Every structure is written in C-alpha cells, then in structure tokens.
Amino acid sequence: MDRFSAIPFFAKYDDDLLRKLANFFTMVQTVRNQTIVDEGQPSDSLYIVKEGMVSIYKGSKLILNLTENQIFGEESILEDNVSLFTFKTG
Numbered sequence: 001m002d003r004f005s006a007i008p009f010f011a012k013y014d015d016d017l018l019r020k021l022a023n024f025f026t027m028v029q030t031v032r033n034q035t036i037v038d039e040g041q042p043s044d045s046l047y048i049v050k051e052g053m054v055s056i057y058k059g060s061k062l063i064l065n066l067t068e069n070q071i072f073g074e075e076s077i078l079e080d081n082v083s084l085f086t087f088k089t090g
Contacts, residue, residue, distance in 0.1 A: 007048060007069045036087040043076040043083040053090030065090060 004010040004018045013021075028047070030036060037043045039058065047054075049070050056063045056072065063085065066072055076083045 007071065009071050030089045032089055034089045036089065037073065037076070037083045037085075039083055039086040041083050042081055043073060044081045045073050046071060046077060047073045047087070055088050055090050057086040057088065058084075 049066050049068055051068055054066045
C-alpha cells in the first residue's frame with residue numbers, strides 16, 4: 001500500500017480501502033510523446049504517473065506538466081466519461 005500512500009490524493013485513506021482500490025488498477029506502459037487520452041474522447045480511467053512526465057493540453061495549449069505520484073483523468077469520471085483534456089507523455 002506504500003505506492004498509494006505516497007500519493008497525496010490517497011494518503012487520507014486507510015490500508016483496507018487502498019487494498020480494495022488496488023484491484024481496480026492496471027499498469028499501463030507508454031513511450032515518449034504518446035497520447036494517452038485525447039480531448040473529447042471517451043475515458044473512464046484514473047491514471048497515476050509512476051515515473052516520467054505527462055503533459056496536459058487544452059486544444060494545442062499546454063496547461064500543466066505532471067510528474068511522479070500525480071494523478072490525472074479524474075475529470076472524465078465526473079464529466080460523463082469524456083476527457084476534457086489531451087494527455088501526452090513527455
């Protein structure tokens with residue numbers, strides 16, 4: 001559960017809940033400059049950056065770069081399973 005407790009988003013939850021959540025996670029490996037999700041496309045996943053960097057774009061504008069232990073994709077779960085942003089590996 002250490003991998004989750006190191007992530008601020010999950011730090012407040014107890015180990016029992018984190019063990020249950022772990023069953024829903026799948027490891028995804030990417031290569032540099034790979035698009036993970038395109039803006040406007042269906043998405044029902046929450047992602048955690050294990051290593052490297054993920055860039056968030058709105059249209060062609062760079063909004064933010066995420067690094068280790070940061071999460072993304074949560075907005076699509078809350079917004080009708082459609083991604084509001086494009087996410088690319090850095």
